[in-house]
Amino acid sequence: MKHIALGMFGAAALGLMASAASAGTLDTVKQKGFIQCGVSTGLAGFSAPDDKGDWKGIDADFCRAVAAAVFGDGSKVKFTPLSAKERFTALQSGEIDILSRNTTWTSNRDSALGLDFVGVTYYDGQGFMINAKKLPGVNSALQLSGAAVCVQSGTTTELNLADYFKKNKMEYNPVVFEKLEEVNAAYDSGRCDAYTTDQSGLYGIRLTLSSPADHVVLPEIISKEPLGPAVRQGDDQWAHIARWTYFALLNAEEAGITQANVDEMKTSTDPNIQRLLGTEPDGKYGADLGLSNDWVVNIIKAVGNYGEMFERNVGAGSPLKIARGINALWTKGGLQYGPPVR
Amino acid sequence: MQEHDMSWVRTEMTLAQPAPPGERGAYAWVRKNLVASVGDTILTILGIAIVAWILPQVINWAFINAQWTGPDRTVCATVSQGGIQPDGWTGACWAFVNAKFGQFMFGTYHIEERWRPILVAVLFVVLLVPMLIPRVPRKGLNAILLFLVLPVVAHFLLVGGVFGLPHVETSRWGGLLVTLSLSFVGMAVSLPLGIALALGRRSQMPIVKWLCVVFIETVRGIPLITVLFFASVMLPLFLPEGVTFDKYLRALIGVSLFAAAYMAEVVRGGLQAIPKGQYEGADSLGLGYWQKMGLIVLPQALKLVIPGIVNTFIGMFKDTSLVLIISMFDLLGVVKQNFSDPNWATPQTPKSGLIFAAFVFWLFCFGMSRYSMYTERRLDTGYKR
Numbered sequence: 001m002k003h004i005a006l007g008m009f010g011a012a013a014l015g016l017m018a019s020a021a022s023a024g025t026l027d028t029v030k031q032k033g034f035i036q037c038g039v040s041t042g043l044a045g046f047s048a049p050d051d052k053g054d055w056k057g058i059d060a061d062f063c064r065a066v067a068a069a070v071f072g073d074g075s076k077v078k079f080t081p082l083s084a085k086e087r088f089t090a091l092q093s094g095e096i097d098i099l100s101r102n103t104t105w106t107s108n109r110d111s112a113l114g115l116d117f118v119g120v121t122y123y124d125g126q127g128f129m130i131n132a133k134k135l136p137g138v139n140s141a142l143q144l145s146g147a148a149v150c151v152q153s154g155t156t157t158e159l160n161l162a163d164y165f166k167k168n169k170m171e172y173n174p175v176v177f178e179k180l181e182e183v184n185a186a187y188d189s190g191r192c193d194a195y196t197t198d199q200s201g202l203y204g205i206r207l208t209l210s211s212p213a214d215h216v217v218l219p220e221i222i223s224k225e226p227l228g229p230a231v232r233q234g235d236d237q238w239a240h241i242a243r244w245t246y247f248a249l250l251n252a253e254e255a256g257i258t259q260a261n262v263d264e265m266k267t268s269t270d271p272n273i274q275r276l277l278g279t280e281p282d283g284k285y286g287a288d289l290g291l292s293n294d295w296v297v298n299i300i301k302a303v304g305n306y307g308e309m310f311e312r313n314v315g316a317g318s319p320l321k322i323a324r325g326i327n328a329l330w331t332k333g334g335l336q337y338g339p340p341v342r
Numbered sequence: 343m344q345e346h347d348m349s350w351v352r353t354e355m356t357l358a359q360p361a362p363p364g365e366r367g368a369y370a371w372v373r374k375n376l377v378a379s380v381g382d383t384i385l386t387i388l389g390i391a392i393v394a395w396i397l398p399q400v401i402n403w404a405f406i407n408a409q410w411t412g413p414d415r416t417v418c419a420t421v422s423q424g425g426i427q428p429d430g431w432t433g434a435c436w437a438f439v440n441a442k443f444g445q446f447m448f449g450t451y452h453i454e455e456r457w458r459p460i461l462v463a464v465l466f467v468v469l470l471v472p473m474l475i476p477r478v479p480r481k482g483l484n485a486i487l488l489f490l491v492l493p494v495v496a497h498f499l500l501v502g503g504v505f506g507l508p509h510v511e512t513s514r515w516g517g518l519l520v521t522l523s524l525s526f527v528g529m530a531v532s533l534p535l536g537i538a539l540a541l542g543r544r545s546q547m548p549i550v551k552w553l554c555v556v557f558i559e560t561v562r563g564i565p566l567i568t569v570l571f572f573a574s575v576m577l578p579l580f581l582p583e584g585v586t587f588d589k590y591l592r593a594l595i596g597v598s599l600f601a602a603a604y605m606a607e608v609v610r611g612g613l614q615a616i617p618k619g620q621y622e623g624a625d626s627l628g629l630g631y632w633q634k635m636g637l638i639v640l641p642q643a644l645k646l647v648i649p650g651i652v653n654t655f656i657g658m659f660k661d662t663s664l665v666l667i668i669s670m671f672d673l674l675g676v677v678k679q680n681f682s683d684p685n686w687a688t689p690q691t692p693k694s695g696l697i698f699a700a701f702v703f704w705l706f707c708f709g710m711s712r713y714s715m716y717t718e719r720r721l722d723t724g725y726k727r
Contacts, residue, residue, distance in 0.1 A: 041669055042682030050683060051441045053450035080513055081669045081679070086575055093578035181692060188689070207415070207687035213422050319415060319424070319684045 025231070025238035026070070026290050029097055034076045037063030038096035041081045044204035045314035045322070046102045046122075046227075055079045058313045059100040061303045062121055062229055062246070066098060069245045069295045074302025088113050091232055098242055100229040102200075115230040116239045119246040122228075122314075123326045123335055125221030126160050127199035129206065133214045135193060141220035145170035150183050150192035152176075156223070161196050164222040184208060194218075198225055203320045241289055248296045250338030251276055252305035254329055259304035262297055276341050285341050296341070306336065404697075407433025411440055419688040435690040439698045442680050446698070449516015449671055455508060459519050462496045466526070474713060476720065489530055496523075512590035516671040518702065520590070524597055524672070525659045531598040532658070533651070536605025537644075541635060543610055554606070561603035566664055569596050574668035593665045601658045608650035612643030645721045652714035656707050674699050 029035055039047035039059055047059040064074035080096050091099045092114060102124075103109070105117040128141045128149075138144070141164075151158050153176045165172045175192045177183045187195040188209050195202065199217060206212045229246070231239050252258075255273050257265045266279050274280040278293035286293040303309055310327060311317045328334025364370060376386040409417045409427075418435035419425025427433075439446070448456050469488040472478040500523075503509035515523075542554035573592040581587065616639050624634035644651070666675040677695040680686065 041666075041671075042679040044682045044684040044687060048682040048684065049445065049450065049680060050685065051445075052453065053445045056683075078511070078513075081671070083667070083669050085571070086669060089575050089578055093581065095578060204682070204684060204687060207423070207684065208689050208691070209423075210420075210689045211422050212424065319687060 025097055025235045026241065029070060029238075033071075034078050035063060035067045035070065035098060036080060036096045037066075037077050038080050038082045038087055038090050038099040038101050039063070040101045041083055043102055043201075044207075045200065045318060045320045047079075047081075047100070056313065058121060058309055059102060059229070061309050061313065062100045063098060065249060065299045065303045065309075066242055066245045068298040068302035069241060069248070069291055072292065072294075072298040074298075088115065091115065091230065094232075097238070098229055098231050102227045103230060105226045105228050105230075109230075114233045116233045116235075118229045118231060118239065118242040120226040120228045120335075121246060122200065122226075124198045124200050124225040124227050126157055126196060126223040126225065127202055127221055128218045129187075129195045129202045129215050130193060130218060131190070131214050132216045133211075134190065139216075139218070141194075141218045141222070142168060142170070144172065144194055146172065147193035148173040148175050148191065150175045150177070150187040150195045152180055152183050152197065153178050157197050160223040196222075200314065200320075200322060203314070203322045207319055237290055241291065244289055244341070245299060247338040248276065248299055248341065249303075249306040249309065250329065250336050251341055252296060252300050253307040254331060254338065257296075257300055257305060259300055259308060262300045266297065272340070403432060404434050407431065409433060409435055409437045412437035413441075414685045415688050415691075418686075418690050418694075423688060425688065433690065434697070435686075435688060435694040436698075438680075438686045438688075438691050438694055441686070442676075442695075445680065446517045446673060446676055448519050449676055450514045451510060451516070451519065452508070452514070455502070455510055458499045458502070458507070458510075462499050463522075465492060465495065493527070493530070512588055513670075515590060517676045518673045520665065520670060521659070521662050521672040524594060524662045524665065525655075527594055528597045528601045528658050528662075529655050532601030532605045532654070535598070535602035537609050537640070539602060539606035540609035540613060543606065544613060558603045558606050561599055562607070566596065566600050566661060567667055569600070570664060570667045589668050589670055593662075593668060593670055597658065597662060597665075600661075601654060604654050604657075605651065608647050608654055609643065611650065612645075612647035613639065615646050616643050645718075648714055648718050648721070652710055656710055659706060659710070660703065673702060 037060070039055055039057075042048045043057070043059075045057050047055050047057040050056045060079065063077045063079070067077040068074040070076075080090065082090050082096075082099075082101060087099055087101050087103065088109075090096045099115070100121075102122070104124075105120060109115055110117055128144065130138055130144075132138075149161060149172050151161055151174055158174070158176065161172070161174065175186060177186060183195070183197075184205055186192060187205075195205065197205070199221065202217050206215050206217070209215055229242060231242050255265075255270070255276060257273065257276070262277070265273055266277055268274065268277075268279075271280065275283055275285060276296050278286050278296065284293060286295040289295070292298075304312070307324075307329070310324065314320045314322045315324065324332070324334060326335050328336065330337040360366065361370075364373075377383045412418065416425040417437050418427070418433075420427045420429045420431050422429050444453065444456065448459055451459060466488075469484065469492055473481070473484050473488055478484075498504055499507070500515070500519075501510065501512070539554045539558055542550050543558065545551045545554070570593065573587075573596060574589065577587065577592075620638055620642065621634065624638040629637065662672050663674045665672055666678075671679055677699045681692050681695060
């Protein structure tokens with residue numbers, strides 16, 4: 001998501017060496033008895049350590065879901081915190097089995113870096129936050145002409161900002177800092193009218209402001225940041241497992257299967273639910289993936305469905321309180337759509 | 343012969359008198375040090391004003407308004423921030439440090455296994471303290487235990503995997519455990535290696551000399567960050583897939599070699615300060631090279647460069663924070679990492695966490711610096727001015 005320019009440096013080298021990826025991640029993972037999961041070095045709601053040092057967040061939970069699908073036990077996962085620069089190398093070199101680290105899916109990464117993106121576990125995009133008390137009446141980013149905008153330097157965020165204002169023929173005054181803490185402090189002290197970064201990040205930052213209630217996140221999204229997990233290219237079986245774990249999370253939400261009712265649901269006569277939970281008499285959808293037939297039951301028991309994962313980590317059940325928005329299921333006007341298990 | 347009238351000449355010495363009242367006591371001290379001139383007076387008033395302005399705020403923030411315990415961010419956030427404190431409240435969030443203390447000390451080391459690093463720390467202190475106190479006998483045995491036996495014991499205790507101890511990967515190590523273990527190993531390796539390199543650089547043997555020169559100049563010419571970055575991003579690509587080279591080990595080797603190169607130059611400075619006569623004196627006594635160096639030159643040279651050695655140690659202690667580059671979390675890294683926990687995200691959290699980290703770093707650095715001053719005074723046998 002960030003530091004694309006720096007990432008480019010390694011891109012060519014990585015692409016050349018990416019061919020080393022071998023088949024059989026599932027076998028190696030089963031042999032060692034756990035999944036090595038690459039996460040961020042700390043991003044609220046996605047992967048951050050709690051008081052006990054356990055990793056919490058959507059990204060961390062996705063790895064638990066894959067572990068539950070493979071082993072029937074969501075705790076068989078080990079986390080490797082990775083910086084933005086290290087993340088692709090770690091996946092390439094086999095240090096980690098799955099990269100679940102708020103990584104934007106782009107064509108370059110999907111093709112040249114030898115990665116295989118699994119899906120979009122969170123549709124993010126760059127947004128703006130303003131102090132509604134200071135700027136009453138502003139409810140669109142298009143009204144920000146002439147504003148001083150706080151932004152972190154050296155990120156794509158800065159470029160997107162320039163593009164957006166240029167495209168809309170607006171003036172702005174960038175207030176640039178290198179460290180996130182400095183940007184936060186500058187914005188909180190009122191040096192800028194607006195703060196721009198990924199929308200999910202804005203909600204996290206809002207918690208650290210001295211009067212969060214005064215600040216609103218504007219509706220405009222000026223860039224597409226589809227965040228999702230990635231696996232090594234060239235291992236189709238492993239990619240399928242990761243991809244269908246994600247789809248299973250979505251399908252479970254759509255079918256109303258939750259962590260609490262998954263055992264009751266096993267007796268359901270709805271063929272869709274039967275296929276999903278592996279209770280259909282001669283269904284072998286799990287076995288086709290190289291998993292057990294009750295793989296979805298294990299996933300849901302470990303982390304709940306996608307909606308539960310979302311609400312617990314970034315939504316209403318968390319301090320971040322991010323609305324589902326475009327991350328709602330397709331049936332509720334969002335973009336999350338799980339192809340059927342059948 | 344001329345007669346002198348001695349009656350007005352004192353025959354005994356006068357007793358020493360106390361200084362006049364204006365020149366002693368608190369009054370004189372204040373007059374001399376605080377209000378000696380108009381300029382001084384202005385500066386004094388300014389200084390007092392600044393202290394009087396800042397100190398109450400600091401005390402208020404750090405102690406009176408501070409929150410010491412609590413389950414989550416609500417105790418450190420005001421009502422409008424979604425917490426329980428009245429609006430306008432500011433105070434240190436020590437509750438955050440309290441809740442995360444285990445992580446700050448040990449990283450994500452398994453909670454039920456944390457007795458192992460604690461045991462290592464106790465052993466370390468038990469062996470280090472008598473080593474530092476000159477009066478305690480049996481320094482040789484002590485040194486062997488501290489520098490040879492302890493690292494082996496600590497390795498098995500911390501890593502585990504033997505004697506029924508569960509294995510703990512170094513990726514779970516963090517916090518003060520990483521800071522201290524990296525710096526201790528770095529110090530223990532860099533001093534002897536640095537001395538060897540310094541002697542090598544001044545050696546008459548061309549190959550040894552050039553090897554040492556090349557090593558020192560190369561290592562000193564590259565930033566530590568570059569080496570760590572290279573080791574973590576590029577190195578894995580050259581290794582066969584699945585072969586991973588422990589990150590902690592990479593950091594350990596990097597930090598030790600770096601410190602050794604700097605140490606070599608510090609020691610070389612000391613060697614150069616020893617007059618040529620000392621070398622020649624040793625030679626004329628028929629001492630061999632190692633006897634000359636070990637008995638005559640090095641004891642004097644090292645004594646001279648104690649401040650430089652400690653400087654390098656302190657610098658290295660603080661440089662361990664750079665392992666953040668390879669996603670290892672030393673004390674500072676763990677503290678910063680925990681800012682991202684949404685359960686503790688408040689305006690006070692980063693300040694409190696950073697002040698805690700700064701305090702711990704200061705404690706260790708100040709301790710090292712005081713001990714070095716004590717050692718200097720104790721060894722200050724010659725060159726006294």
